[in-house]
Amino acid sequence: MSKKITYADGILEGFEYLLENHKEFFVIGQGLWSPWYVGSTMKDLDKKYGKERVIDCPVSELATTGATIGAAICGYRPLIVHPRVDFMLLAVDQIVTQAAKWRHMFGGNSSCPATFRAIINRGGEQGAQHSQSLHSWFAHIPGLKVVMPYSAKDARNLLISSVLSNDPVMFIEDRWLYEKEEEYTEIEIIDLNDVRPQRLQDGSDATVVGISYTSMLCEKVVQKLQTENVFCDMFDIRVLNPLNVDEIVESVEKTGKLIVIDGDWASCGMAAEIITRVVEKMDLNKLKSSPIRLTLPDAPAPTSKVLEECYYITEFDIYANIKKLVNY
């Protein structure tokens, strides 16, 4: 039987690689010595590599994020874990106004190779303050790279790429992907600057774009549509900032149809950004119908199960929208 790897295993293996091979790497964050906060993604790292390099810390999101940045400025490649995006927002000054601008405002005379690992942990009737993603917010900021892996391989390889990047990186992962399993592949060391959206399915009927968790939904739907003789080009974005849509532009010029599925809000969101960039760059004569964006409704996440069911994007929503686009 071939060896398998889950998304959560991928992250754990990425951490092991970094702790094993890069003495300038350390990780700090709330709950790192506890099994509760980050699932199995950091299991026993403190026991294996020591509590000096795997540091559990006080609740202070702002100061610990600032301290991560300070250590990055002084020669380390630290990563801070924020077990939920929502709580990380207490540290936005340090991420957006300090780290992202540090190199530029000193004319390139300093740099901040810090990684902010943020976990989207939603659903399960957790309500409005335990469920935000906000990747579009962070992708708005020049100087801050934003990475969102979908596959287990990317969760591992891009975690390593993010830490080894000389820029600050917001690495956002989704707990709904932790159990996702795939064939094991060996670690690849990839320069984050070379990472582009990845084509996961081939076709010429429509171009379907997903981001992290929505890429998983899209891939399932696109595979199902293949049994109905509908073939879509499907991309997983991977790096949201800086964003490169060149291959997607080529694809839409071929298919004439574009749908972007994003698990964040619509207003000023990533789906809008991707569609705009594609439309700006492509030959508009080749566009056969208006692009579609499928996002969360513009409301905070609800608590009630019934409302959650209409809040989050489902495979059926994606299926129906692709069919609508293809049949236009």
Next chain:
Amino acid sequence: MNQDVTQLVDPLQFRHNVSIDGVEKHILVDMLRKMVIIRKAEEKIAQHVETGEIKCPCHLGIGQEAVGVAVGLAMRNTDRAFGAHRSHTYYLALNEDTYSLFAEVLGKFSGCSHGMGGSMHIIDNKNGFRGSVPIVGATIPIATGAGLAAKMDKTGDIAISYFGDGACEEGVLHESLNLASVMKLPVLYVCENNLFSSHLHIELRQPSNTTARFADSHRIKNNTVDGNDVVGMYKLLVKEITEMRNSSRPFYLEAFTYRWRGHVGHREDIDVGVKRGDDLKSWKLRDPIQRLLNSMIAKEIFTQDEFDKLSNSIQIKINNDWLTAESAEYPEKDFLLSTVYAK
């Protein structure tokens, strides 16, 4: 040793000569020279803020020269200092090259941040000044992390966090002191308490006019001192920093001082309150430069004539540096996008 806060905030106190016993002459001369360089450089900048030639916001440190000079002489260049909006004094205490500061405030490529930072974003890595930013309190956790890095390096280096009494009203000070205390980080927290945050006196902002209470509550060793006595602060810091290098731990210095200009710009801002106008006159008699000079003259290790010569030569260099900075090049236009990300 703590000095009495009631006296420290009273502008009629601490006008006396400073005690220079036990400090070598060359260090005293360094202190004097650095403070004069800072004073004259800031006055030069003030003149050109007034003429409009400097557009970026400049927060001048005239009157507060002693703090940065004492710290600058007590630290070493592998230590890591971070400043806030009023950071010219710290920069020049470590690097007497006034040209690189003048060029920066004019937005020129040969400035210390290649003209990308201006007055509020200055940096000099090789001398240990690792950056300043104007968001109040923002470098306090960053310096705390620099202390964590220093502790991991195991070289005995320390981090220095400069901030003012206003920053003590930010929650991040509490978070950072807690972190440094519980993790035993070698961070020297230097609070320059000049009694004002922008236009507002500390008595209108805090229930106490001393901030060292925050260090007490986090069990961090601390002292309240006369911030216009460069020698006293230097002696204290040499002792404390040696201990910090040997047994990693934080220390909190609260230096009481007074700025002679307004929060930002060249004006004295005495119009923000009658009390400030009266106090400023008194505080000028507590001048850190004059007090050191008087002490050195009294002990016959320096003369007024030597001081005048020193002052004149500094003034000539500053005038030349300013003219050179004025004629320096601005950044190329493509520099705007070239430093957003690492290559």
